[in-house]
Amino acid sequence: MAGDGSLDGVAAFAVSVGSTGPVRMLSRESAAESGDEAVRPVFAPRTMIDHRPADMVVEVDAGTPIAVLCDVLAAAGQRTILDGCGPPGTTIGAVLGAGRSSVDRLGDGSLTDALLGASLVLHNGRVATIGGQTVKNVTGYDLCRLVVGSRGTLGFLARVILRTRPVPHHSVWVRLTAEPTGALAALDRPNAILHDLVSGTLHVHLCGGDGYVAEQLDRLSALGQPEMIDGPPELPAHRWSLAPASAAGLSPDDIGDSLVRAVKEVGVGIVHADRPAPSRTLSPSIRSWHQALWDRFDPAERLNPGERRRVLS
């Protein structure tokens, strides 16, 4: 962070972003996919900076793959909720830029809660500090939440400070056939309940100690026959966002004809389907505030050009 004398990687990244011409932030792995020669690719640094387990924070460059972060934290018995937000090679910056929580949102909370602070490279090539290093902070405007999900259109994340959590003693996935709302009501703080709309199967993720897991499995046994499995099911590619009650009432026919798979996150409202979600249209007044922010944060639209459309959809 600014002022700690360790900005070399961030400073070099800021120089590469510069102040003129369109730039796109890519991971090293996806560089070949940039596709547009008129847009210069830039790469965020990828160094582990500092893990402070007792403070439950980690400072890490945004170009670091989430699998690398996961391994480092696991050695100290901790994790972040970025786990499972993408394939292991996905960078931290890409996960936060997309702003999509993992299937464990029911227990872990929203991805936006993970980002405590960051060094943000601006459209003019300068570096701003947003947020802070502490787990609680209401100092000034909450730009961390604004940046998560902004797909780099407000600035490029160079280095981040993330909230960490203890790795649970047990992380157990079970499969059973049961009524989803009944499972939600019966369980205490399950990490995830996934309901396959076509097969009717539930996949439940339980995280905790011996006593907790045994207790919750007992409750599931009253609803069906839980069977231990290795992990969550493979999910269809498209993502729908509905109020939980709307998702609960969703039938396969509501999604589309000849639907092969659709899996909903019970109690959350995300539905993973093999059909694209209906397009969403923001009101003109909401779009005007987006434009006003972009006019200030990147007046020439040089940061990740074209991504604003995806932010709005």
Place this chain on the structure above:
Amino acid sequence: MTELARVVGEGGVLGGGDRHVYRKDASTYAGIDPVAVVFPRSVEQVEALVGVARRFATPIVTRGAGTGLAGGAVVIDRSIVLVTTRMRSVLDIDTTNRIAWVEPGVLNLDLQHRLVEVGHHFAPDPSSQQACTLGGNVANNSGGPHCLASGVTTAHVAALHVVGADGVRRELGGTDPEPAGLDLRGLMVGSEGTLGIVTAIAVRLTPNPRRVATVLASFDDLDLASDAVSAVIAAGIVPAALEMMDGPLAAVVEDFVHAGFPVHAAAVLLVELDGSPASVHDELHGVTTVLERCGATTVATAADEAQRAGWWKGRKSAFGAIARIKPDYYLHDTVVPRTKLTLVLRQIRDAVAAEGLVVHNVFHAGDGNLHPLVLFDAREPGVMERVHRCGDAIVAASLAAGGVLSGEHGIGIEKRDHMGEQFDDVSLEVQEWARAALDPDALLNPSKVLPAARGCGDLAELPDGVWI
């Protein structure tokens, strides 16, 4: 006045000498009389009031119950004060979606009472929850003891209806988990009335836990208690609440509330665990083991709900009990990395002692959120300068330890001019971009949050009559 009365009726606008009451909030800052005070009852009236303010180029300071401690609702510019306390309906409670829509003037505790019957609660529980409004909670991104595991207000707000400085009504966020667009809801929460006027809030409801266990531990050394806080977290346990109170203050509280607090301890920790019966059982064993290993002289678990309620009443009565020691106190709010608690508490104690004053501490230790209370008697000549220097020392010690200016009270005017100590010029400029994008004419609560030279207002320094 005529224009305002046309919008809210004669009974909805206050002029004359009664405006004086709305100069200030619960902070120690005295403001100036507002131009007028208005009490809208609907979003349509708020829209119309913004229109009047725009026509007359007169800023609006929005306030709820006025319990803010950072001066966010203090009037320091020629302004209209818009009070939300007549917008106090709970519009809908939807346990299927775990959402309640409320108007901004609903009191935090009133909502909690409404939610008891449906087995849910709203997680943020500021110490002022009997009086503070949910609109104020949103404006300040308020916290409370039970925000350690579950986060402050922003983690518990799904959507907002706001009226912007352009007089247009918008819905930010949504009741679905991933609304389209930038997280404008997240930007609005904690913006202290400078980006929009909140007219309705969709708060997230949390199911009540099946089991709760509360532990009271005493220590004969403040440093040992601070170290125990880190040890609990390092053991992989994140309690629902982890509070600390210094021993002398606990003794005063005990004399005031008779909650069963120790009267000869150097420090007291209040730890609450909640969840399933099995998880609470396991964590209770873990917490008591850690506390004993860290040198606690007593560790007790609440035997029943009455004892638990008594302990929490004691914790939440601490500020009131201070009056038994000194007539006035200055309550600060900073956050430090929890591993720096011991160091920073010692630095604060020494800095305050150097000014010939006394400090007590009652705070959210689990997330490092300090609340030093500097005690003084305002009748003592020159004491305010010493109190002010103590405040500066608290900020300096917290920032030097890697901390931040505020954990739950906000910036207001209290810490506005300290913002440059946490953020460099580039970082402050980015915050200004956000503000200028949504309120380019500085109509909403100008001269707050950002430093004077950076804010949209032209105020270079606090006017006469504003004191700390």
